[in-house]
Amino acid sequence: MIRVEKRNDVSRSIYFLTPVLAIFLTLFGGGIIFFILGFNPIEALKFFFITPISDLYGLSELLVKATPLCLIAIGLSFCFKSNNWNIGAEGQLIFGGIVGGGVALLFYNHDGFYVLPIIILSGAIGGMLFAMIPAILKTYFNTNEILVSLMLVYVAKLLLDFLVVGPWSNPEGFNFPETRQFSESARMPILFDGIRIHAGIFITLISVFLSWLILYKTYLGFQIKVSGLSLKTAKYAGFKGKTMIIIVFMISGACAGLAGVGEITGPIGQLHRNISPDYGFTAIIVAFLGRLNPIGIIFASLIVALTYLGAETAQIFLQVPKYTGQVFQGMILFFLLGSDYLLFFKIKFLGLKKNEL
Amino acid sequence: MYKFFLRSLISVLFLLGFSLNANAEFKVGFVYVGPTGDHGWTYQHHEGRNAVEALGIKTTYVESVPEGADAERVIRQLAQSGHDLIFTTSFGYMDPTNKVAKDFPNVKFEHATGYKREHSNVSTYSARFYEGRTLLGHMAGKMTKTNTIGYIASFPIPEVIRGINAMTLAAQKVNPDIKTKIVWVFTWYDPGKESEAAQALIDQGADIIMQHTDSTAPVQVAEKAGVWSFGQASDMQRFAPKSILTSIIDDWAPYYVERSIAARDGTWKQQDTWHGLKEGMVAMAPYNSAMGSDLIKEVEQLQKDLASGKAHSFTGPIYDQKGNILVAEGAVADDGMLAGMNVYVKGVEGDIPQ
Numbered sequence: 001m002i003r004v005e006k007r008n009d010v011s012r013s014i015y016f017l018t019p020v021l022a023i024f025l026t027l028f029g030g031g032i033i034f035f036i037l038g039f040n041p042i043e044a045l046k047f048f049f050i051t052p053i054s055d056l057y058g059l060s061e062l063l064v065k066a067t068p069l070c071l072i073a074i075g076l077s078f079c080f081k082s083n084n085w086n087i088g089a090e091g092q093l094i095f096g097g098i099v100g101g102g103v104a105l106l107f108y109n110h111d112g113f114y115v116l117p118i119i120i121l122s123g124a125i126g127g128m129l130f131a132m133i134p135a136i137l138k139t140y141f142n143t144n145e146i147l148v149s150l151m152l153v154y155v156a157k158l159l160l161d162f163l164v165v166g167p168w169s170n171p172e173g174f175n176f177p178e179t180r181q182f183s184e185s186a187r188m189p190i191l192f193d194g195i196r197i198h199a200g201i202f203i204t205l206i207s208v209f210l211s212w213l214i215l216y217k218t219y220l221g222f223q224i225k226v227s228g229l230s231l232k233t234a235k236y237a238g239f240k241g242k243t244m245i246i247i248v249f250m251i252s253g254a255c256a257g258l259a260g261v262g263e264i265t266g267p268i269g270q271l272h273r274n275i276s277p278d279y280g281f282t283a284i285i286v287a288f289l290g291r292l293n294p295i296g297i298i299f300a301s302l303i304v305a306l307t308y309l310g311a312e313t314a315q316i317f318l319q320v321p322k323y324t325g326q327v328f329q330g331m332i333l334f335f336l337l338g339s340d341y342l343l344f345f346k347i348k349f350l351g352l353k354k355n356e357l
Numbered sequence: 358m359y360k361f362f363l364r365s366l367i368s369v370l371f372l373l374g375f376s377l378n379a380n381a382e383f384k385v386g387f388v389y390v391g392p393t394g395d396h397g398w399t400y401q402h403h404e405g406r407n408a409v410e411a412l413g414i415k416t417t418y419v420e421s422v423p424e425g426a427d428a429e430r431v432i433r434q435l436a437q438s439g440h441d442l443i444f445t446t447s448f449g450y451m452d453p454t455n456k457v458a459k460d461f462p463n464v465k466f467e468h469a470t471g472y473k474r475e476h477s478n479v480s481t482y483s484a485r486f487y488e489g490r491t492l493l494g495h496m497a498g499k500m501t502k503t504n505t506i507g508y509i510a511s512f513p514i515p516e517v518i519r520g521i522n523a524m525t526l527a528a529q530k531v532n533p534d535i536k537t538k539i540v541w542v543f544t545w546y547d548p549g550k551e552s553e554a555a556q557a558l559i560d561q562g563a564d565i566i567m568q569h570t571d572s573t574a575p576v577q578v579a580e581k582a583g584v585w586s587f588g589q590a591s592d593m594q595r596f597a598p599k600s601i602l603t604s605i606i607d608d609w610a611p612y613y614v615e616r617s618i619a620a621r622d623g624t625w626k627q628q629d630t631w632h633g634l635k636e637g638m639v640a641m642a643p644y645n646s647a648m649g650s651d652l653i654k655e656v657e658q659l660q661k662d663l664a665s666g667k668a669h670s671f672t673g674p675i676y677d678q679k680g681n682i683l684v685a686e687g688a689v690a691d692d693g694m695l696a697g698m699n700v701y702v703k704g705v706e707g708d709i710p711q
Contacts, residue, residue: 057437061430161543165512166711174472175514175699175711176448177543194460196429267426274425274449312431315419316386316438322420 003348010343018343019289019296022335023303029331030324039318047317048310048328060195062305064267068093068259068276070301071204072283074211075255077292078248081215082224083231086249088134088149089256090280091156092127096257097264098160099126101271104186104264105168105179115185120203120261127257128250130156135249139242145249153280164271178272188266200262207255212294214251224248256280285333304329383621385409385613386435387418388428390447391546397571397590398545398607402446402469404591405609409617424449429456436461442620444613445469448514455479465620470516472696477627482612485633486516487523487695488663489605491670492641492656493587494527496602497535497565499652500585504534507558509551509568509575510541513709515698517569522702523670524567529704537705538563548574559584576601592642604642611637631692634664671695676703 030048031041052058072089079086100123107115134148161177170180188198215221223244227234234241263275286304290297311325387406391399399420410416417440422431428450435443436457442465445454451471458466458476466479474481497506506528510517521537528535538561540554551570555578558566566579566586573596579586580597588594588604612632619625632638641660644653662668671690675683677700684690701709 057433064426064430165543169711174697175512175518175709177512177514181452263426267429269452272424272449274423277423277425277427308427309430312419312422312427312434316417316431316434319417 003350004345005348007344007346014342018339019299019336021339022332025335025339026328026331029335030328033324033327034320037320039320044314044318044320047314047320048324049306051317052306052309052313057195058309060192060197061309062302063201064196064198065305065308066301067201067204067266068263068279069283069286069304070297071207071259071262072256072280073286073290073297073301074204074207074294075252076283076287077211077290077294077297078215078224079252080228080287081292082227082244082248084135084138084245084248085146086131086134086149086252087146087284088131088152088280089252089283090276090278091149091153092131092253092256093260093263093276093280094153094156094160095130095260096123096127096253097260097271097275098156098163099123099257100261101179101182101264102163102168104182105271107183107186108180109183111183111185113185115183116188116265119186119265120258123261124254124257127260128254131249131253131256132246135246139245160271160275161273164273168271170270179270181270182265186265187269188262196267198262198266200266203258203262207258208294208298211251215294220244220247256283282329285329289333289336303332307332381439382415384440384442385414385416385617385620386440386443387416388422388431388435388443388445388447388450389418389420390424390449391421391571393418393420395546395571396573396593396596399446399571401591401607402444402609405613406444408610409613412614412617414617414621422450429453432457432466433460436464441465442467442617442625465616465625467616474627474629480616480627480629482630482632483516484607484638485631486605486607486639487519487670488633489639489641490520490523491527491663491668492660493567493603493605494524494529495531495656495659496587496648496652497524497567497585498528498530498532499655500602500648501528501532501535501565503562503564504532504536505561505563506535506537506565506567507555507561507563508537508539509554509558509566509570510539511545511570512543513541513699513711515696518701518709519695519698520569521705522675522698525702525704526671526675535704539705539707541710542570544570546571548572551575552578555579556582573597588642594642599647601642602645602648606640606642608637608640634660635666677701678703678705 027045031045034041034044053062076086076089100119103119103122133152134145137143137148138145164179165177168179170178188200191197223239264271268275282304286297286300290300307325307328311322314320315322389399389402393399393403406416406418419431422428424447432445432453444467446469448470451468451473454466454468455473455475458479462478468481470483471481508521525537538558540557542550542554544550551572552574555566555575559582564584566575566584568575568589571590573593576586576588576593576597580600585602586597586600588601590607592604592606594601659668669689671684673684673688674686677683
């Protein structure tokens with residue numbers, strides 16, 4: 001006899017064990033996939049998870065990749081915690097990039113310490129305004145924020161296409177769809193010579209700290225959590241639902257916009273059509289993998305970033321198909337959600353009792 | 358339970374601790390923008406790689422590398438992991454290639470379709486696809502009944518505009534009434550968009566469909582609609598056996614083989630390569646017999662003349678849309694003019710998106 005019982009108290013040890021368990025299961029599942037594909041599983045896993053971060057450059061690349069993911073996921077956690085399904089972070093990232101990039105082009109060949117802060121701020125505001133569209137439509141016209149925010153991704157992408165092909169294209173660039181390279185004053189400072197880790201990581205870390213402060217130490221954070229648990233309770237308590245919805249979307253959009261501006265002023269250095277390899281969508285996985293918790297999201301962003309790097313090294317060294325990276329991301333999420341089951345339920349193995357025979 | 362995890366953790370880490378010895382074998386790396394199975398641009402580069410591999414030279418490739426912040430890391434990893442020659446096969450890799458080349462002076466880099474060679478270890482290469490377009494124009498001019506040619510264009514860069522112009526000039530030579538209608542799709546590979554564009558052109562009366570994009574969607578739409586079409590980058594005949602008159606084939610294999618051997622033997626030098634029909638970097642797939650043997654003979658002769666230099670795709674007089682002369686009678690356009698081409702010739706409809 002097996003009986004599943006709901007736990008009254010979530011066990012602390014299991015709470016910390018489940019993410020580890022999910023990662024172990026992913027390694028195991030990944031090993032099986034590699035074996036089926038005809039690779040030595042141990043060797044493949046080594047190239048996937050160890051080689052990419054075995055030197056300073058690799059570690060820096062991990063942070064370069066994790067920085068935008070973490071930042072976007074932090075923003076999304078505000079929305080998701082309060083039951084607002086912002087699926088359009090990718091669009092908010094791109095729109096933030098467009099606004100920030102536009103300002104960077106405006107300051108082309110301008111020197112001055114004020115240039116970069118203005119660009120960063122304008123990118124955040126851009127993302128914020130773009131995220132307010134689904135929020136306002138939801139609160140005042142009762143539209144579905146999932147659809148609106150998702151559709152706006154394509155609007156932002158097409159707007160970016162239009163700008164880099166047309167009015168903003170590099171006058172010396174033979175009509176190729178890209179803008180000029182931004183001036184030095186508009187670039188994120190590189191922290192160490194020879195590697196790409198840039199000052200954007202501080203923006204992410206500050207955002208993590210602020211989000212922890214807001215979520216756990218303020219009245220707003222309390223409202224967000226209560227609304228997430230029960231909308232009716234929130235209403236009964238007299239919380240202003242509409243204002244809160246708009247605020248969480250604004251926070252989320254600002255974070256995505258910051259991520260976009262960090263990419264274009266950091267590793268890319270110009271606007272073109274591919275400023276984001278779908279960071280806005282991957283960050284949804286990161287947010288849930290990190291359990292919508294600021295510290296959890298830091299770890300989750302590192303792990304998901306590693307799956308990207310690992311997919312590249314595994315292909316370079318073993319010619320493992322690059323799409324296995326996505327399989328790993330899917331597996332981690334699947335196993336985490338699966339083992340979460342153990343968090344809320346316990347499984348009892350009961351021997352067959354004599355009187356049942 | 359905990360002990361089990363601890364033990365497995367230790368054993369996994371122990372096994373992972375074995376590292377492979379790096380060896381000094383000569384290796385060539387390739388960075389692709391699409392999947393190797395796109396049947397277009399990347400597929401042909403991959404064929405080129407296979408030819409290098411067939412020589413017994415070790416090669417590595419990374420597919421579907423986005424042209425954003427990730428490209429630099431992939432190129433750098435290839436350089437770092439002991440690759441001696443690296444081909445980066447898309448325009449968007451231009452700046453990352455040059456950036457990495459600066460830090461790895463002993464590694465040779467080859468960038469396709471770009472124009473920046475900022476360090477002595479960076480070469481660029483591209484093909485004179487416009488020569489193939491001239492042949493397409495000749496066939497299109499002869500085969501059209503509606504005198505309207507539909508052209509699916511990707512981005513308004515010189516390479517694409519050059520193709521449109523070369524095709525239009527050749528078509529006008531055999532059929533002065535020809536009109537070229539263009540749809541810009543702003544993508545290199547998007548089957549959905551490309552087939553919509555093909556349908557739109559057919560609806561506007563085009564009975565010839567030509568593409569400067571990489572998917573097989575346009576030829577399949579043409580096959581269904583019963584109009585003529587031309588394949589792009591690889592021989593797409595099997596996707597539209599009735600409709601396709603021929604395909605322009607990008608054959609990178611000879612170049613990749615030559616440069617790989619040069620790099621291995623230490624004779625590699627920086628250069629800017631622009632090869633065409635003559636060297637075989639541009640090749641034509643078999644001609645569809647539906648064209649009739651007379652036309653096929655004409656086209657084959659023109660192909661020979663273009664290869665030998667007896668004919669040139671851009672021979673004057675050439676006029677722009679407003680009637681200003683671009684190339685004088687009897688002259689041919691020089692490579693500088695071709696490389697920066699940003700106006701349509703007379704007979705092309707519409708404006709270049711700016």
